[in-house]
Amino acid sequence: MHAFEYANPTTLKDALALLGNRWGDADVLAGGTDILSLMKDEVYVSKRLVNIKNxxxxxxxxxxxxxxxxxxxxxxxxxxxxxxxxxxxxxxxxxxxxxxxxxxxxxxxxxxxxxxxxxxxxxxxxxxxxxxxxxxxxxxxxxxxxxxxxxxxxxxxxxxxxxxxxxxxxxxxxxxxxxxxxxxxxxxxxxxxxxxxxxxxxxxxxxxxxxxxxxxxxAGMRNATYEVREKQALDWPLATASVALQMKGNSVASAKVVLGHVAPTPWLAAAAGQALSGKSLSDSTIAEAADAAVQGAKPLSQNKYKVQLARVAVKRALTEIARGRA
Amino acid sequence: MSSRKEPEVPKKTKPAVSRRGFIQGVGLGTGALGGALTGTAEAAPQSAGGAVSGPGAVPFSLRINGKTHNVTLEPRVTLLDALRDSLDLTGAKRVCDRGTCGACTVIVDGRAVYACSVLAIDMQGRQIQTIEGIGTPDKPHPVTSAFVEHDAQQCGYCTPGFVMAAKAYLDRNPNPRSEADVEAGLGGNLCRCGTYVGVRKAVLDAARDVRRGRNA
Structure with a gap:
């Protein structure tokens, strides 16, 4: 790890004054678990770390x-x-x-x-x-x-x-x-x-x-997240699904279904949300939404399995809401 | 590891011998050496306002196992390297050095933390507890005793980290109901010898003793 300066401001104003206009001139140090790893590997170099924990x-x-x-x-x-x-x-x-x-x-x-x-x-x-x-x-x-x-x-x-x-x-x-x-x-x-x-x-x-x-x-939306991963602990998700439902009585007024760890950003599965709109949650409407969520997936040579994992994650997140567990 | 009775050392003492050589040759414990290596007479207070320090060595102090240690270190030095290389507290182990194995686990303000993933300079004002700070060879901490009784170690390299993670977990969750609870609490530690069976039992056993108030 390259040497760097360290600052320990106690106000936001002081912290902001210590940052620069280019990445690497100064970076924020919060928990530090990611940036320190990157800097140890010299994938990332920063001249100054500004601790914001205080x-x-x-x-x-x-x-x-x-x-x-x-x-x-x-x-x-x-x-x-x-x-x-x-x-x-x-x-x-x-x-x-x-x-x-x-x-x-x-x-x-x-x-x-x-x-x-x-x-x-x-x-x-x-x-x-x-x-x-x-x-x-x-x-x-x-x-x-x-x-x-x-x-x-x-x-x-x-x-x-x-x-x-x-x-x-x-x-x-x-x-x-x-x-x-x-x-x-x-x-x-x-x-x-x-x-x-x-x-x-x-x-x-x-x-x-x-x-x-x-x-x-x-506030006000029913919501749940389901994560699929290989190990029980100390592991990254293979696929996740986060769902948030605006309910009107027993039916879904509007829904957002967002997949995680399947795209360079959280991936809004708009078709899944539309599939749920105006319906009540049942095994069949949930299955339809899960299918819709992975439509249009473009798996690479080794990760087709993630399509199925993402589908299941959506199904299980919605099922948690349907069963009153979330 | 080391004695907890740390002799006072004159602050001006300069390190004249290597760390290991000193231990092997003189056979003194941690405190003497830590003080000798790191004694900086008047450590300037850190962190006023927007002040910037480094990249060279900076004097500051750390509160470890109830004692204040003055050190002079570059900001890039992790807590783990400070403990091991400057303070001769070598219980916390350096294995992955990337926050993915748990061998360096220490307790900071009552919470288990990977010492490899925090900067020493960032831990000023925090209460740091290492394996050297819990129990004594004569009166071991209940978690340590339970690890021995259940053969919860083999090569032993992961053991200090496991013991600290288990202590931090039991301090917050004194009543684990099952081995599954223990697994969730100790999910941040790996043992490549595969002593998990013993670890689960040790932690459930230790929970009983910790509840009875034996928790140094």
Missing amino acids: IKELGGISMSRGALRIGAGATLEQLIENAEIRKSFPSLAAAARGVASPQIRNIGTVGGDLCQRPRCWYYRGGNGLLAKGANGRPLVPNGENKYHAIFGHEGGAYFVSPSSLGPALVALDAKIKLASASGTREVEAAKFFVAPASDTARETALLPNEIVTEILVP
Whole structure:
């Protein structure tokens, strides 16, 4: 790991003044579990890390005016332990519970989950975000692509978005607040995640001089997340589904079904949401929505199995709601 | 590992011998050496406002096992490397160094954390507990005893991390109902010898003792 400067501000204003206009001039250090790994591997080099763990205004989880406010500095464990989240936002609790291990959840933050870099082994191996070989051709389509995208890779980004909370936040219509020295802005969760078109682009809307400060999640939707992975613990999801339903009596007024770990961004399965609209949840309507969710999938040479996993994840997330478990 | 009775060492002492050589040759415990290597007389307080420190070595202090250790380290040094290389607390092990194996697990402010995945400089003001800080050879912590009784280790390299993860888990979940509960609580630690059967039993056993108040 290259040497770097360290700053430990206690106010957001001080922290923002310490950031730069280019990535690598200065970076945010929250839980640090991702950026330190990247820097140890020298996949990423930063001249300065700005610790934001001691900034009180970035912490806390609370309900106000019908919306949940999650401070970006809240740890994933704090999210899981929060009674209001477990009751009204089981989708977020389930997504957070799936993250790696207690040790990671104890220090890893909500903002960090959104801003972590892809786990694609070509990227982590130093082949760049879009993983191109010496001849400029992408390495993934004919390479080891077991864990790569089955949707949304037409633009050349074959990695999958590593965020566990992202799909749940997109399904719940959350807004993500960003601050820079020149002001604040609010981005819909669905627009926070972007598929980069070049190696120097990023996977989120965050700019180098910005910090994710808080996440606002509207209440009132039934919601659930289901994750499929290989190991019981310390593993990344193979596919997840997060669903959020606006109910009208026993029928679904509107639905959002979002797949995780199948595309370079959380993947909104619009057809699945439409399939549920106006219907009540039954085994057959759930199965139809699950089928619709994976329509149009474009699996690579080694990851066709993920189509079925994503289908099952949708089915099980919806079933949790139908059975009153979420 | 080391004695917990740490002799006071004059703060100006400079490291004149290698860490290992010192231990082997003189046979003194952790504290003497840690102090010798890291004694920086007047550690300047860190972190005022937007001040930037580094990239060179910076003096700061860490609170480990109830004692304050003054160190002078570059910001890039992880807590794990500070413990092992500067403070001679070698219980926490360096295996993957990427937060995926658990061998470096320590307890920070009551929570299990991978020491390899946090910066030492970032842990100022936190209460850090390592395997050296729980129990003594004469009076081991109940989790340590239970690991011995249930043969919950083989090569032993993962064991300090497992013990710390188990302690942190039991401190927050004193009543695990089943082996499945224990598995969820210890999901962040790997044992390549495959001693999981013993670990599950040890943690359930230790839970009884911890509930009885034996929890140093």
